[in-house]
Amino acid sequence: MFHSNKFSILTKMFFMFIIFFSTMISISANSWMGCWIGLEINLMAFIPIIIMNNNLLSSEASLKYFLIQSISSINFLFIILIKIYFFNIDDNNLIMMLMNSSLLMKMGSAPFHFWFPNIIDGLTMMNCFILMTWQKITPMILLSYYFNMNFLLIIVIMNAIIGVLGGVNQSSLRKILAFSSINNLSWMIMSIMISENLWLMYFSIYSLMIFFICMFLYLFNMMFFNQIFMSNMKTIMKMTLFINLLSLGGLPPFLGFLPKWVMINFLMMNNFQIINFILIMMSLVMLFFYLRITFSSILFNHFKSKWFKMKMNYKNMTFIYFSIYLSLLGLPISTMIFIY
Numbered sequence: 152m153f154h155s156n157k158f159s160i161l162t163k164m165f166f167m168f169i170i171f172f173s174t175m176i177s178i179s180a181n182s183w184m185g186c187w188i189g190l191e192i193n194l195m196a197f198i199p200i201i202i203m204n205n206n207l208l209s210s211e212a213s214l215k216y217f218l219i220q221s222i223s224s225i226n227f228l229f230i231i232l233i234k235i236y237f238f239n240i241d242d243n244n245l246i247m248m249l250m251n252s253s254l255l256m257k258m259g260s261a262p263f264h265f266w267f268p269n270i271i272d273g274l275t276m277m278n279c280f281i282l283m284t285w286q287k288i289t290p291m292i293l294l295s296y297y298f299n300m301n302f303l304l305i306i307v308i309m310n311a312i313i314g315v316l317g318g319v320n321q322s323s324l325r326k327i328l329a330f331s332s333i334n335n336l337s338w339m340i341m342s343i344m345i346s347e348n349l350w351l352m353y354f355s356i357y358s359l360m361i362f363f364i365c366m367f368l369y370l371f372n373m374m375f376f377n378q379i380f381m382s383n384m385k386t387i388m389k390m391t392l393f394i395n396l397l398s399l400g401g402l403p404p405f406l407g408f409l410p411k412w413v414m415i416n417f418l419m420m421n422n423f424q425i426i427n428f429i430l431i432m433m434s435l436v437m438l439f440f441y442l443r444i445t446f447s448s449i450l451f452n453h454f455k456s457k458w459f460k461m462k463m464n465y466k467n468m469t470f471i472y473f474s475i476y477l478s479l480l481g482l483p484i485s486t487m488i489f490i491y
Contacts (some may be wrong), residue, residue, distance in 0.1 A: 169196035211271030226253035247299035259311040273331040276369035310337035311433040353410035363474040396441035404482025
């Protein structure tokens with residue numbers, strides 16, 4: 152048992168190493184073919200990580216993921232070949248839109264988002280975290296090399312609205328995080344069109360917030376709303392989830408507000424007032440989801456059945472306190488850094 156466990160950990164580390172380097176290959180390649188090869192290596196490394204859980208849901212998710220990514224890779228390769236053989240086609244809007252579409256499909260952006268929540272529902276929390284963060288890096292960077300501005304502005308609006316509409320009636324916490332990721336993708340696409348440094352700041356803070364929430368849900372083994380209502384966890388645990396979700400939503404006192412604040416300023420400076428208004432309004436609706444999760448868990452009386460025991464691991468309190476401190480103190484500290 153020990154040897155098999157050790158073997159699975161080493162195998163997972165090996166594939167994680169390949170995922171890391173495939174991303175480096177794609178974003179540092181000096182040709183489109185090099186970028187495509189990096190994307191394919193990334194796909195071949197992520198599928199074994201999904202399958203490792205050895206249950207029916209993860210097998211189904213890995214097959215769906217493989218099919219979607221293969222289709223988008225074929226489209227991407229086809230457009231690359233067209234670009235190679237027809238040199239005068241560089242500024243063609245149709246080619247730009249087709250290439251952008253294949254990259255948007257890879258990262259699970261609207262209107263190619265239908266696979267994303269379904270696959271997220273079949274993954275473990277840590278694989279969800281990888282899919283919502285690391286797997287978006289390569290398509291995002293490649294998108295910044297060659298994009299059609301008007302097309303991407305429409306995609307940004309669609310992401311913001313679909314991310315909100317899709318998450319309204321969800322009871323699965325992982326699906327809510329998936330639609331939240333689609334909504335945040337609108338901010339990320341907008342930021343990478345303005346500046347790569349701005350995108351890097353937004354993406355880093357978003358990844359940190361998602362990591363805290365995924366770790367929390369993993370430690371307490373929570374997948375649905377009713378598990379939060381019925382759980383007999385301590386109030387500080389509920390407050391931790393409350394603070395981190397509000398931080399992810401971008402409420403002002405918390406760290407998650409910083410990238411949105413900077414983005415709002417940049418959008419105003421670049422005369423994107425309408426898109427700015429849509430993004431802010433949709434963020435307010437996203438905050439409603441998070442408030443609904445946390446308020447109902449804190450204010451409602453939970454069932455205190457003697458037979459119902461939820462396994463709680465309170466040994467990881469250091470991590471939980473760290474996430475609270477970072478969410479609360481991140482914004483004041485970061486603003487002091489910006490001032491000085």
